[in-house]
Amino acid sequence: MQPQEFWREIPQRYRLEASKCLKCGAVFFPPRRRCAACGHEKFALTRLPREGKVTTFSVIRQGGGDMIRISPYAVCLVELEGGVKIAAQLVDVEPEAIKTGMPVRLEFRKIRETGDAGVICYGYKAVPA
Amino acid sequence: MREVAVIGVGMSQWGELWRSSLRDLFVDAALAAVKDAGVDVKKIDSLVVGCMTSGLFTGQEHLGALMADYLGVKGIPATRVESACASGGVAFRTGFLEVASGMSDLVLVGGVEKMTDVSADQATRALSAASDFAYEAYNGITFPALYAMIARSHMERYGTTREQLALVAVKNHENALKNPKAQYHLKLSVEGVLKSVLVADPLRLMDCSPLTDGAAAAVLCPLEKAKKGAKRWVKVAGIGQATDTIALSSRPDPTWFEATSLAAQRAMRMAGVKPSGIDFAEVHDCFTIAEICAIEALGFCKPGEGGRFTEEGHTALGGSKPINTSGGLKAKGHPVGASGVAQIVELVEQLRGEAGDRKVKGARRGLAQNMGGTCGSAVVSILEKV
Numbered sequence: 343m344q345p346q347e348f349w350r351e352i353p354q355r356y357r358l359e360a361s362k363c364l365k366c367g368a369v370f371f372p373p374r375r376r377c378a379a380c381g382h383e384k385f386a387l388t389r390l391p392r393e394g395k396v397t398t399f400s401v402i403r404q405g406g407g408d409m410i411r412i413s414p415y416a417v418c419l420v421e422l423e424g425g426v427k428i429a430a431q432l433v434d435v436e437p438e439a440i441k442t443g444m445p446v447r448l449e450f451r452k453i454r455e456t457g458d459a460g461v462i463c464y465g466y467k468a469v470p471a
Numbered sequence: 472m473r474e475v476a477v478i479g480v481g482m483s484q485w486g487e488l489w490r491s492s493l494r495d496l497f498v499d500a501a502l503a504a505v506k507d508a509g510v511d512v513k514k515i516d517s518l519v520v521g522c523m524t525s526g527l528f529t530g531q532e533h534l535g536a537l538m539a540d541y542l543g544v545k546g547i548p549a550t551r552v553e554s555a556c557a558s559g560g561v562a563f564r565t566g567f568l569e570v571a572s573g574m575s576d577l578v579l580v581g582g583v584e585k586m587t588d589v590s591a592d593q594a595t596r597a598l599s600a601a602s603d604f605a606y607e608a609y610n611g612i613t614f615p616a617l618y619a620m621i622a623r624s625h626m627e628r629y630g631t632t633r634e635q636l637a638l639v640a641v642k643n644h645e646n647a648l649k650n651p652k653a654q655y656h657l658k659l660s661v662e663g664v665l666k667s668v669l670v671a672d673p674l675r676l677m678d679c680s681p682l683t684d685g686a687a688a689a690v691l692c693p694l695e696k697a698k699k700g701a702k703r704w705v706k707v708a709g710i711g712q713a714t715d716t717i718a719l720s721s722r723p724d725p726t727w728f729e730a731t732s733l734a735a736q737r738a739m740r741m742a743g744v745k746p747s748g749i750d751f752a753e754v755h756d757c758f759t760i761a762e763i764c765a766i767e768a769l770g771f772c773k774p775g776e777g778g779r780f781t782e783e784g785h786t787a788l789g790g791s792k793p794i795n796t797s798g799g800l801k802a803k804g805h806p807v808g809a810s811g812v813a814q815i816v817e818l819v820e821q822l823r824g825e826a827g828d829r830k831v832k833g834a835r836r837g838l839a840q841n842m843g844g845t846c847g848s849a850v851v852s853i854l855e856k857v
Contacts (some may be wrong), residue, residue, distance in 0.1 A: 347818035351605060372606060398627075398725060400619035400671040402611070409611045417612045419620060419720045427606050429720040442627055453610060465610065 348463050354448060358392065360426065361385035371426050392448045392462035393471060394422035402439040408431075408454050420446055420468050434469040445471040472571045476697035477689050477854065478706035479508025480816040485685035485804040486654045489647035491818065493529050493585040494541045499541050500686035500809075501581050508690040509702045512542065515690075516575035518549040521562030521582035523843075525599035529585050536583065555601035556757060558582060559811025559839030560850030563689065564710050570691045584684035585630035594682050597657050598807070601844040603718035614852035615758070617845050619671035622760035625726045626673065631763065633673060635778030639759035640677050640801055647798025649788075649829035654683050654804030678759040683804030687813035688829050694857075705822045708836065709744070709853040711737025717847030726775075730849035731768035731840055740850040744836065746770035749853070751792065751821060751831040752838040753814035755825075756799040762786075765840050766794060769851070788829055796821065796829045802830060811841035811850060822856040 354372045355357040358440065364457040371390055372424035376383050396418045405413035416432040418440075432440060433447035453465040481503025483496045491499070497520070505512045518539050535549030536783055540830045554561040559582030566580035586594055599608040602617060625631045633830060647653035659677060667677040674851055698706035713733035719725055739745060754769070756762035763777030771792050772780040780786065786794035797803045797817040818837035820826045831837075835856045842849040 356837075379750070391795070398620040398624045400616045401669075402613060402616050402621065402671045403669045404615070404671070405611065405613070408597045410592075412611075415611065417610065417616050427720040429612055429718070430610055431612075442623070444606075457724075463609070 348461060355423055358466065359388040359407070360388050360390050362388040369426055370426065371428060391423040394420040394446060394448070396432065396440070396442055396444050396446055396468070397421050397427065398442060399410065399430050399432060399440050401440070408456065416440055418468055430466055430468045432468045447471040473573060474694035475567050475570045475707045476694040476701070477707060477807050477815065477819050478692055478697050478701040478704045479504045479506070479510070479536060480819045481507050481688050482652050482813060482816055483686040484831050485652060485683055485806065487587045488684040489587070491684060493525055493583060494537060496585060496686040497583040497683060498536070498541050500583070501538070501579055503577065503607035504690050510577065510690060512544060513580045515544055515547060515577050516599055517547055517569055517578045518542070518544070518580065519562045519566045519569070519580045520551045521558035521580070522550065522551060522572065523553060523555050523558045523584060523814060524597050524600055525585065528594070529588050530554050541763040552804060554848045555843030556593055556755070557811055557841045557843035557848045557850050558808040559687070559813070560839070561712065561811070561848070562710055563633045563812055563815055563852060564850055566691050566708055567707055570693055576696065577689060578691045580812060581688040581692060583808035584806035584808040586682045586806060587684050591682065600817055606718060612658060613671065615671040615674055618758040618760055619674045620719065621725050621764065621845065622673050623764065627692040628726065629778070631778035633665065634661055635782050636673070636678060636759040636763070637661045638781050639762045640664050642781070643756060643795050643799040643801040644819045646788055646796050647802030648830055649827060650798050651804060653798040653802055654681060657802070674758060674760070680757045680800040680805035683744040683802055683806040685806035685809050686833055687809045687816050689812060689815050689819070703823060704818050706855045706857045707852065708855040709738035709740070709742030710851070711735060711741065712848070713737065714848050715846060717844050726764055728768040728842065728846040728849065730846050731765055731842060731851065734849040734851040735769045738838070738853050742853040742855070744853065747842060748836060749792070749838045750834040750836050751796060752794050753797060753799070753817050753841065754794055754840045754841045755810070756801050757805060758793055759801070762794065762799070769838070770838060788831070793831045795832050796831060798827065811839070814836070814839035814841055815852065815854070820855045822854060
C-alpha cells in the first residue's frame, strides 16, 4: 500500500467532509459525484456534525491482522445529527456499558499503522459524549 | 428469449482440501456436471466462472482462460464474473442469459473458491473486500461484526432471541447430516451454539459459516433441446438480480435486505409465482441472522417474524417451507464463489427426486437466494420440475 491511498481520503477522515447536493440538499458521506436522490451533479462541500447516537454495535472478540493488538474492540453505526449514518470504532468505554441509543461524538484518532513503512493512518472514532 | 433448462449438475469435494488446487476443484465440479448431463465436454460452447477473489486467496486471476485450458476445451469463450459471495449466482444468471439470448446452446457455469491457502487472518482480510473497504474495513469492521450489528438491530427491534438465531444453525447442521457432500457432519444443539466462542457479539462461532475449498457446476441448454435430447432436465422458471448500497451504514434499515427483495420480486414475476408457490429454498446463511433476514425479504414470512417462523419449525425439513435442506452455507460449507452454484445443485437434486433422506416431499418448485457482502448484491433463481 502507498501513502496516497490514505492521503486522498484525508478530507473525509480528518474533517468529515461530505457533499451536499445543490439541487435537493441530500448529504453524502463519503462525497459522491452524482446525487443518489435526484441525479444532480453539482455539490457544495459541507462538514458533518460530530455528534450523534449509536444505532447498533458489536464487540469484536476475534480481531485479526493489525487489529489483533487492540482486540477486543467495539464497532458501531452512528446516526449523526442531521441523519447521515457512519460506521466507526467505539472507544473509551467498557464493552458492557455500550447501549443502543447512547450519545457519542466522533473524535480524530489514530486508526492503524500499515505497510512495511508503518504508515500511520488517522480517522474518526466514536467516544461517549 | 428462449426458455432454459439445467441438464446436469456436479460438485467437487468440499472442505479444507490441502491436496486440491483452485483449478483441480473447478475441473472436478465441471466434469461431474458434464457427466451428469451426459454430454460431451467438447460440445460446450461457452464457460462462465464465478469466483469472488482468487487473487487475494491464491494470487491467481484470469480464471476464464485458465479453467477452459484445464478442462481441456481451450479456444471457447470463457468469462469470469464477480459479485463477492454472490459470484456463483451471478455466474448462473450470466450463463442463463447466454443460452436464453440464443448466443450459445450449451453453457457450463461453475463457481469456485480456494480459501485455505491463506491464514484465517488473511482470509478475513480477503473477505472484507466485499464490504465498503475504505469506510468499513479501514475502520476495523469485519464481516462477522457487520452481521452482528444486523443481528442486534433485529433483536432489539423485533424481539428476536439469541435461541432463535441458534436454531438456524442447529437446523442446517441437522440437514447436513443427510448430505454426503457437506463439509460438516456435526450435530449441533442450541446449547452448543450458545457456548461456542464469541466472535462479534451477539454472534458466536457456531453462527458463522466456515472457510471452505470447493466448486460446483451446472450445464445449461435451451429447454426445447433438453426435451429432445437430454436424459432429464429442470426448467429455469425465473431469475432476478439486484443491488443495494454495499455500506451497511447507508441503509435506512440494516435488517432489511432490499436487494434480495427486489431480486425475488423480479424472479417471481418472471416465473409467475408468489412466495406461497415456492415449495422449498436454499438461502444465503453466511451467518444465522442472514437466513432470518433472507426469508423475510423473500416474503416467506413478514418482516421481523423470521426468528419466530424458524422457532415454529416452518423452515425445517418437513415444515411448511423447508430452508437449506443441503445444510446451507453454515454446514455444507461456504467457498464464497461456489455457493451460489451449489444452491442450484441442491434445487436440481431435490426436483429430480435425488436428495435421499433430505428429500422435500412433492417438491415441484425451488428457489435459490445468493447474496454478496451484507446484501449489497443479490440473485434469486427459481427452478421448476416440468
